[in-house]
Amino acid sequence: EADAEIWELDRVEGIRRSAFSSSASDMVLMAQGEDVTLYCCKDNEVQVCNAAGMPGKGRPGSFTSEEGFPVHLDSNGEFMACVTDKGIIKRYSQKAVHVKQVGSVGRFVHPETGESLGVVRQMRVNCDGTRVALLCDRVRGTGSLELREPDTKVHVYDSARDVVLSHSFGQRYPVGIFWDSEDPKLLTIETRRMRWVRDREEQERKEDAAAAMRAAAADDSERDNDDDRSSEAPSQVAEAKGDSKFESRVQLVGVKGAKDDSSGDRHFDAKQRGE
Numbered sequence: 001e002a003d004a005e006i007w008e009l010d011r012v013e014g015i016r017r018s019a020f021s022s023s024a025s026d027m028v029l030m031a032q033g034e035d036v037t038l039y040c041c042k043d044n045e046v047q048v049c050n051a052a053g054m055p056g057k058g059r060p061g062s063f064t065s066e067e068g069f070p071v072h073l074d075s076n077g078e079f080m081a082c083v084t085d086k087g088i089i090k091r092y093s094q095k096a097v098h099v100k101q102v103g104s105v106g107r108f109v110h111p112e113t114g115e116s117l118g119v120v121r122q123m124r125v126n127c128d129g130t131r132v133a134l135l136c137d138r139v140r141g142t143g144s145l146e147l148r149e150p151d152t153k154v155h156v157y158d159s160a161r162d163v164v165l166s167h168s169f170g171q172r173y174p175v176g177i178f179w180d181s182e183d184p185k186l187l188t189i190e191t192r193r194m195r196w197v198r199d200r201e202e203q204e205r206k207e208d209a210a211a212a213m214r215a216a217a218a219d220d221s222e223r224d225n226d227d228d229r230s231s232e233a234p235s236q237v238a239e240a241k242g243d244s245k246f247e248s249r250v251q252l253v254g255v256k257g258a259k260d261d262s263s264g265d266r267h268f269d270a271k272q273r274g275e
Helices: 195-259 262-274
Strands: 002-009 014-022 026-032 035-042 045-049 070-076 079-084 088-093 100-107 119-125 131-140 147-150 153-158 163-168 172-179 187-193
Touching: 026 070, 035 070, 045 070, 070 119, 079 119, 079 131, 119 172, 131 172, 147 172, 153 172, 153 187
Parallel strands: none
Antiparallel strands: 002 014, 026 035, 035 045, 070 079, 079 088, 088 100, 119 131, 131 147, 131 153, 153 163, 172 187
16 A cells, blocks of 8 residues: 545645545546545546545446456546556546546557557546547566557547547657646647667767767868978979079070080080089
8 A cells, every 4th residue: 555645735835634545546636616526546446535535435437357447547627537457448527416427438449450559657638528648658578577668659539439549759758648728629748759769869979079070180180281281382492493594594505605616615515514
């Protein structure tokens, strides 16, 4: 058993109204005027209890062995919903003095294959009792090797069509669902990224940072090479200019010497050797 507490909240602080031990798998409070009633999932039925957790006379309904044991309860205004460990969905109304089941029994199964969609971990009923939103886990393995992972979809049981509609969030998974208190079609879903997605994105960030560092190092090396080539260029130009000047001077002297007599030729040879 676990400890359960009932609190009354006001604008300033919370006031604990009662505390008791309970073996219920889930419980909700429903108010009708000034009267507040506690409903608990226990054994194969939904029990009506007082504020001290003691069962009363009323019984909203029981479940057969084929339907399973009730595990989740939720209330919204005058409506309440319950789901069992076998995916059976029942809805209740508190319009009268006692809570009574409304509509037919729903099933948390695939609309085409009829297979179970998973193990329900959270459930919320809308404000007019016509739709029930559910979050579930997918189970792999059995016994001690059982592994659960959150389903990436939110599922909504539509009582008007007696079908479960699903919406996938891709690489995210829903962790919270909240119906609007007035609009029966408005549903808010809180999601988180899958752990393997976060790990992959972290690895990608590390790889991008390493690639950026390598690119920066390559740019620095290229700039150093450009600086080395720039420092070598002036000496090479000077050598090229010197060679050109020497060759042109020799050519001019040679042309002048070609017009002289034989002594001029000897003079040309001497100057050429002197140069």
